[in-house]
Amino acid sequence: MSAHDCSGDCPIARRAFLRDATVFAAALVAAGLAPRGAGAAPSPIRALSREAADVRYPIPAKDGVRFDDDNEVILVRSAGKVYAFALSCPHQNTALKADPAGSGGFYCTKHESRYKPSGEFISGRATRNMDRLAIRRDGNAVVVNVDKWFESDSEPTQWASAVVTV
Numbered sequence: 001m002s003a004h005d006c007s008g009d010c011p012i013a014r015r016a017f018l019r020d021a022t023v024f025a026a027a028l029v030a031a032g033l034a035p036r037g038a039g040a041a042p043s044p045i046r047a048l049s050r051e052a053a054d055v056r057y058p059i060p061a062k063d064g065v066r067f068d069d070d071n072e073v074i075l076v077r078s079a080g081k082v083y084a085f086a087l088s089c090p091h092q093n094t095a096l097k098a099d100p101a102g103s104g105g106f107y108c109t110k111h112e113s114r115y116k117p118s119g120e121f122i123s124g125r126a127t128r129n130m131d132r133l134a135i136r137r138d139g140n141a142v143v144v145n146v147d148k149w150f151e152s153d154s155e156p157t158q159w160a161s162a163v164v165t166v
């Protein structure tokens with residue numbers, strides 16, 4: 001999984017796409033061609049540090065969702081579990097948003113897929129759960145490998161194991 005030889009539909013390619021889109025949007029704002037706040041992503045969480053593909057985050061103190069746009073990670077604490085997800089929708093790479101209905105889950109604006117806080121697919125056009133990133137506990141932090149992800153349909157055991165119990 002660490003080798004990257006795909007042509008497009010994977011988190012690495014999606015991260016590159018989202019990074020390019022973010023740079024483009026920032027350029028539009030800087031040039032005065034887009035209103036500030038248009039399409040703005042939720043507030044990012046500050047990562048403690050990053051070494052190669054590993055990003056460390058403090059364990060969230062309570063249930064909630066944080067978007068780390070720099071690393072394209074969604075970090076979730078829900079019901080005693082911490083998960084890290086790829087920011088992009090597994091269907092066609094659109095950046096996921098917090099569910100506007102307030103469920104604590106996620107919503108894709110492109111084709112209206114909905115997901116639980118655990119990343120499980122609820123409805124919409126997607127065909128699998130949100131992609132989970134490899135995560136492990138290290139003291140009072142979790143370490144997320146942003147280059148190692150699991151897809152629920154092709155790697156169900158690894159996907160189910162990509163969680164830290166707190």
Ligand code: FES
Nearest residue numbers: 089091092108111
């Ligand atoms: S891109 Fe998200 S449901 Fe299609």
